Amino acid sequence: MTTRYQELENQVKEIQKEIDRLKKEEQESKLPEDFNRGRVINFLKNPNKHDLKCAFIWRPTPQGHDYWFYIYNCLCHSRYKVPKKAIIQLQNWVIQSYQEQYGV
Numbered sequence: 001m002t003t004r005y006q007e008l009e010n011q012v013k014e015i016q017k018e019i020d021r022l023k024k025e026e027q028e029s030k031l032p033e034d035f036n037r038g039r040v041i042n043f044l045k046n047p048n049k050h051d052l053k054c055a056f057i058w059r060p061t062p063q064g065h066d067y068w069f070y071i072y073n074c075l076c077h078s079r080y081k082v083p084k085k086a087i088i089q090l091q092n093w094v095i096q097s098y099q100e101q102y103g104v
Contacts, residue, residue: 024062032056037097040090047082049075056093063089 002010035056043051049072058068063086074080098104 031093031097031100032058032061035093035097037094040094044087044090044094047075055090 033056036054039051039055042048043055052068052072052075059065061068067086071082071086075082
């Protein structure tokens, strides 16, 4: 038999799960801090370390600092291809930045 406090504890756990989900969703839908659309577009056209470094602050992104730093370091190798997942994320942020600017 479940006690009243156990029922409440279960409800709190479910509510906390929903709070965590909403926080994650909100973080993923925000543009990165100091997002520079021009630098991102330049990087998408011609991936290079300088544009990636100046495009946004890496740490607070959903991918985190280590993810972008790894890409940054790998750009030294001529055969390195930026992961499709990163390209798609950058493209999404560019689109989002236009939507926010023009209210679309």
